[in-house]
Amino acid sequence: MFDLKGRIAVVTGGNGGIGLGMARGLARAGAHVVIAARNTEKSAAAVRELERAGGQGSAVNVDVADEGSVTRLMDSVKTRHGRLDVLINNAGINIRKPVHELSLAEWRQVIDTNLTSAYLCCHAAYPLFKRGGRGKVINIGSMMSIFGASFAPAYAASKGGIVQLTKATAVAWATDNIQVNAVLPGWIDTELTQNARKQVKGLHESVLARTPAGRWGTIDDMEGIAVFLASPASDFVTGTAIPVDGGYAIKG
């Protein structure tokens, strides 16, 4: 039920953080994982990590905010593998400023990287899913898909948008046997949140105080949900947004 042998997966931003955790889960379950990100050294190290974990991977240099780059990614998947089974839209950034300080260029950079990228990847992946007769899309949202934060206007807009894009795509593709779901991570220890902790005073402590599990998440915590949503175990699950957050979202 959770076997991914022979499956081809693309993980955007899979060379570090949450993307790498999810890529490792998929690779351990038998998938070949294509790491799609910009930093080639980091991507090569991530592929070595997948191999150390007993899996298989390869890397493609991609800027997910660039339409031509995403088209070249899907073309290379088609040429090398002839198929695509799983797409994880994970690449993301944040620029932490309140709305009155955020420039239009910064707004666009965050929306393009976090939201337009997911549209571009889904759009380009569809013919490959259709060809194989099935597909799994996992879009990465955030607690900011639900909550507001003064320092994340574009980020929260992009992550709210990810949930609605997930629902629209899930409905559109349901009869094509393509399931589309979102994962809303809680606070996970990665480069992104290490920077956040430097920039937002008291963040580390407030996350600990609000998270019922009493700890920050690790990238290992992201492996299981990726395998579930990529595997036949979730064939009747579509359009959902699943928090993986140690209970953060349900704390009163």
Ligand code: NDP
């Ligand atoms: P990291 O900064 O560790 O990883 C972000 C990844 O995105 C990097 O691998 C980076 O690779 C890639 N990336 C960024 N911009 C681009 C681009 N234009 N094209 C291709 N790849 C890009 O962050 P996290 O692992 O923490 O975050 C991953 C996702 O999870 C993001 O969408 C984030 O919003 C979300 N998230 C994170 C949470 C957390 O607590 N950590 C909580 C909720 C959501 P490279 O630089 O090589 O391109």
